[in-house]
Amino acid sequence: METASRLQKLTPSLTLAIDSKAKALKAEGVDVINFGAGEPDFDTPDHIKAAAMGSLDAGFTKYTPSSGIPELRAAIAEKLKADNGLDYKPSQIIVNNGAKHSCFNAILAAIEPEDEVIIPAPYWLSYPEMVKIAGGVPIIVPTKAENGYKITPEEFEAAMSPKTRMIIINSPGNPTGSIYTKEELEALAEIAVSEEILILSDEIYEKLIFDGQKHFSIATISKEVYNLTFTVNGFSKPYAMTGWRLGYVAAPEWAAKAIDSLQSQTTSNPCSFAQKGALAAYKGPQDCVTQMVAEYDARRALVIGLVEKIEKLTYVRPQGAFYILLNVAKTGLTSTQFAEKLLDKQNVAVVPGIAFGDDEVVRLSYATSRENIEKGLKRIGEFVAGL
Numbered sequence: 001m002e003t004a005s006r007l008q009k010l011t012p013s014l015t016l017a018i019d020s021k022a023k024a025l026k027a028e029g030v031d032v033i034n035f036g037a038g039e040p041d042f043d044t045p046d047h048i049k050a051a052a053m054g055s056l057d058a059g060f061t062k063y064t065p066s067s068g069i070p071e072l073r074a075a076i077a078e079k080l081k082a083d084n085g086l087d088y089k090p091s092q093i094i095v096n097n098g099a100k101h102s103c104f105n106a107i108l109a110a111i112e113p114e115d116e117v118i119i120p121a122p123y124w125l126s127y128p129e130m131v132k133i134a135g136g137v138p139i140i141v142p143t144k145a146e147n148g149y150k151i152t153p154e155e156f157e158a159a160m161s162p163k164t165r166m167i168i169i170n171s172p173g174n175p176t177g178s179i180y181t182k183e184e185l186e187a188l189a190e191i192a193v194s195e196e197i198l199i200l201s202d203e204i205y206e207k208l209i210f211d212g213q214k215h216f217s218i219a220t221i222s223k224e225v226y227n228l229t230f231t232v233n234g235f236s237k238p239y240a241m242t243g244w245r246l247g248y249v250a251a252p253e254w255a256a257k258a259i260d261s262l263q264s265q266t267t268s269n270p271c272s273f274a275q276k277g278a279l280a281a282y283k284g285p286q287d288c289v290t291q292m293v294a295e296y297d298a299r300r301a302l303v304i305g306l307v308e309k310i311e312k313l314t315y316v317r318p319q320g321a322f323y324i325l326l327n328v329a330k331t332g333l334t335s336t337q338f339a340e341k342l343l344d345k346q347n348v349a350v351v352p353g354i355a356f357g358d359d360e361v362v363r364l365s366y367a368t369s370r371e372n373i374e375k376g377l378k379r380i381g382e383f384v385a386g387l
């Protein structure tokens with residue numbers, strides 16, 4: 001028996017694989033420093049947990065409308081207006097099982113077989129795989145470190161063909177930590193509008209931003225851009241709710257309707273009581289987010305200070321999310337060789353950039369304690385010095 005052809009070209013998630021390997025070593029008692037994980041190391045704030053527990057106690061344990069409970073969709077619409085200046089009606093917002101699911105639903109709703117989707121690299125590793133499952137063709141566009149790993153209008157135009165259907169913009173970005181400015185997004189949006197190219201704007205790291213940067217939602221640029229855009233966001237990264245599996249997509253009515261139908265025939269609603277937690281996340285105090293961001297910022301400074309001391313490694317200063325890309329080209333190793341040897345020799349787990357479409361870099365997540373960061377970077381320094 002063979003698996004269906006649509007799944008034969010699928011690559012399993014390398015980040016999850018590295019994370020599992022590091023966790024397995026740890027379980028054996030090895031002193032592993034894990035920079036592989038793509039999730040906050042904080043616990044979900046108490047008031048969010050209390051809301052979910054309260055709803056469980058009250059018996060809120062049944063199916064909900066498949067697109068999410070009305071009060072959560074309304075709270076998301078309010079948030080998108082207040083934080084992002086976006087006008088979405090609750091009917092245009094579908095709550096999904098994580099922002100990963102939101103991206104997948106958007107791609108399935110929009111992509112015909114053979115349609116091309118432009119993905120700037122380094123990219124979040126699930127995008128190309130999602131496009132492939134939908135029968136589309138990922139068009140990977142390498143970006144330059146000197147451009148902050150952001151696609152330029154020229155690169156966008158050069159990658160276009162008559163089959164281009166969508167571009168994926170992820171700002172703040174995983175794995176790059178880059179943030180597109182308003183002007184940069186306007187230049188890309190102008191091209192998208194002129195060629196009627198859809199935009200998947202993955203804004204899941206919106207709140208995790210530093211250096212006084214501003215997050216800008218591309219769909220606010222104009223009615224034309226809005227009509228082409230799927231805005232994705234969620235609860236996992238800002239509120240340390242990765243296990244709760246809650247994200248959402250806000251889209252033009254035609255797309256929201258399609259996603260609603262798709263979800264109603266596949267997963268049905270996201271977890272009922274998790275939605276009550278998400279409601280508390282948006283309605284409750286936001287200082288929990290501010291505190292986590294302050295700690296990420298301090299860790300980012302620590303990482304940068306320590307990386308600076310390691311000869312042969314270069315980096316682009318990340319402005320958002322909780323990742324830093326280290327360029328390892330001067331070590332003479334590929335990203336996979338670097339990551340494998342580092343784990344074998346120094347018990348430090350990083351993700352090879354080959355998984356993100358750039359074999360010169362490795363990704364470190366600094367969603368780990370300052371103590372781990374100090375220990376781990378000391379070991380990386382020793383590893384590089386010993387090459």
Ligand SMILES: Cc1ncc(COP(=O)(O)O)c(C=O)c1O
Pocket residue numbers: 038097098099100101124170173174202204234235236237242245246247
């Ligand atoms: C860029 C990006 N988008 C979406 C997701 C998915 O988030 P969620 O856990 O809400 O599915 C991730 C998670 O790593 C991510 O890095």
